[in-house]
Amino acid sequence: MERPPKIGKNIQQLRNSQGFTLNVLSERSGVSKAMLSQIESDKVNPTVATVWKIAQGLSVEIHALLAGSVVPKRKFLINRYENITTLDTDAEGVHVHVLSPLSMVEDLEMYILSFEPKSRLDSEAHFPKTEEFLTVVKGHVRVKAGENVGDLKKGDFITYHCDVDHTIENIGNSEAKVHLVVRYNQQIDTTL
Amino acid sequence: MERPPKIGKNIQQLRNSQGFTLNVLSERSGVSKAMLSQIESDKVNPTVATVWKIAQGLSVEIHALLAGSVVPKRKFLINRYENITTLDTDAEGVHVHVLSPLSMVEDLEMYILSFEPKSRLDSEAHFPKTEEFLTVVKGHVRVKAGENVGDLKKGDFITYHCDVDHTIENIGNSEAKVHLVVRYNQQIDTTL
DNA sequence: AAACCTTGTTTACTATAATGAAAATAGTTT
DNA sequence: AAACTATTTTCATTATAGTAAACAAGGTTT
The missing domain is CATH 1.10.260.40 (lambda repressor-like DNA-binding domains)
Incomplete structure (x- = not known):
């Protein structure tokens, strides 16, 4: 615009x-x-x-x-597995595959996270109103967000706000894998 | 608001x-x-x-x-695999698991789609500006959106606009499974 | 076709958004 | 703490958003 x-x-x-x-x-x-x-x-x-x-x-x-009357750009973008950027986190045994290249989508990011046994990923509170959508692809994980805790197995789905510290950890004894969508609601919240 | x-x-x-x-x-x-x-x-x-x-x-x-200064509701919702609603589509051999219960999120829907060998899912053009984000969890699939075609294997990711007819089909000889995020951009488009 | 009704536009007026300049407040330096 | 600077707020004026009422255009009914 x-x-x-x-x-x-x-x-x-x-x-x-x-x-x-x-x-x-x-x-x-x-x-x-x-x-x-x-x-x-x-x-x-x-x-x-x-x-x-x-x-x-x-x-x-x-x-x-x-909303402006912008002509929709028709997107068709493939990101091959071999080209997917893999971040090694500061957390031991956790690997992050960035499915959606930056700036592909304004406010959505998608990842595949793989957790070696007993590994965990701690995240600090994101920007207000950020939410995460997690689907367990493989294994058993525990998700904590603030006070809340939930144990999930393959096929389970969870959504939570992440304006509080939150962690994802592998509670099984084999590799765990999750699909994670992060939505950044870049709206400003003044109540914090 | x-x-x-x-x-x-x-x-x-x-x-x-x-x-x-x-x-x-x-x-x-x-x-x-x-x-x-x-x-x-x-x-x-x-x-x-x-x-x-x-x-x-x-x-x-x-x-x-x-953006209004709405106090963020802190969400923490688990949808267990056994509770996930499974839709049988009109397409033979395609099963849809609705990860995100309706009204969980305003404009995002998440699914796991499983395709038996040789099965396919045809979708008509959605509302303008709708986009889909697809991650292959298992197997080989072909995605068509209008003129565009792409073959994907496990771990590949694709995003495309779906204001045109589009199809997802299993091109392998075993079950294929994909994680699908649909985002409905409910903005009004006057150029159509 | 005149009278009537329904929907959208124009007009005359009032309330207020927007501006430039002046006043006030806060923060630093000597 | 006075003098100076930088930043924000208030004031007086102008431009225009918003309203109510009158007008215009199209369609039905009698």
């Missing part, structure tokens, strides 16, 4: 798709229909509060209205 | 974290420092265009500034 987003079309499209008239949306959102009309034709420069009220009336996130 | 977002703290925090003064940010963004000061203390109700300019000056997406 190189210039301020034109949100008029987005709003109009959403309004029409839900079959709302300007009057209806005006009632639902608390924004005058005159303003709605002008916003839809990009004649004015609405405030955040107004756009937010419109989003409420349309039952969508404000992001949906601000 | 139940009321219009208070963006002042977000901006101030980001500005400070980058070591910018109001003057610097004013120059970088083209917004007067007086306005910046008032916005940061939530005394005014800025325009979308203004907030967007500030985001530019801070080198972040506008979304980062609008």
Whole structure:
């Protein structure tokens, strides 16, 4: 996005798709229909509060209205096993395979983690709102996130927030392997 | 988010974290420092265009500034293998394990797909901007997305947009298994 | 086709976002 | 601590977002 987003079309499209008239949306959102009309034709420069009220009336996130009409780039990227970068962690016996090359996706990272017997990976609290999604591919692991603990076996799935210290450890006596998705919600949280 | 977002703290925090003064940010963004000061203390109700300019000056997406200060719910949800819902698809020999229960995550879905020999899964074009991230856990598969084709073996990773018809098929003579992440970018696209 | 209704636009006005300059506050140096 | 500098806040003014009411355009009904 190189210039301020034109949100008029987005709003109009959403309004029409839900079959709302300007009057209806005006009632639902608390924004005058005159303003709605002008916003839809990009004649004015609405405030955040107004756009937010419109989003409420349309039952969508404000992001949906601000999204620029960017032509989707059609992606088709293969990352071969032999090309996958393998990080050796500071933790003994833990190997990290980075599936998603950096900048492939804005806010998602995917890894395969392999744990030798009795090895563990300690992570400090990430940025607020970061969450991890872990699927056990092989073996037995224990996941701790803050106060919480869970033992998992092959095929189990867990999701947790990682704004607290968390660890993954191999509790079996053979190699363990997990598939890990980390989502960075780069939203700023002021409550911390 | 139940009321219009208070963006002042977000901006101030980001500005400070980058070591910018109001003057610097004013120059970088083209917004007067007086306005910046008032916005940061939530005394005014800025325009979308203004907030967007500030985001530019801070080198972040506008979304980062609008994010509400919601207290993060700390998630720790385990989905045991035996409880995982298994869908039998219309496709013969393809089994879908839904790792992430619906509504666990807004816009991410995770699956383990198992393919008996010679089986395949055809998917129609999803909503615009949907992307899939596939890791081969076992066996050999061929992925097609529109014009593109790729053969993958265990450990390979691929990401592709799926606003076109796409298929995943087992091209080996034993069971194949893949880990699939689907991300629904529910942003509105006006160019279609 | 005139009267009526429904939906969207334009107009006149008010409230307030945005600006530049001045005042205040905080932080350093002599 | 006074003098100086850097940073933020307040003030007075201008530009414009937002509103309510009138207007215009399209479609139905009688």
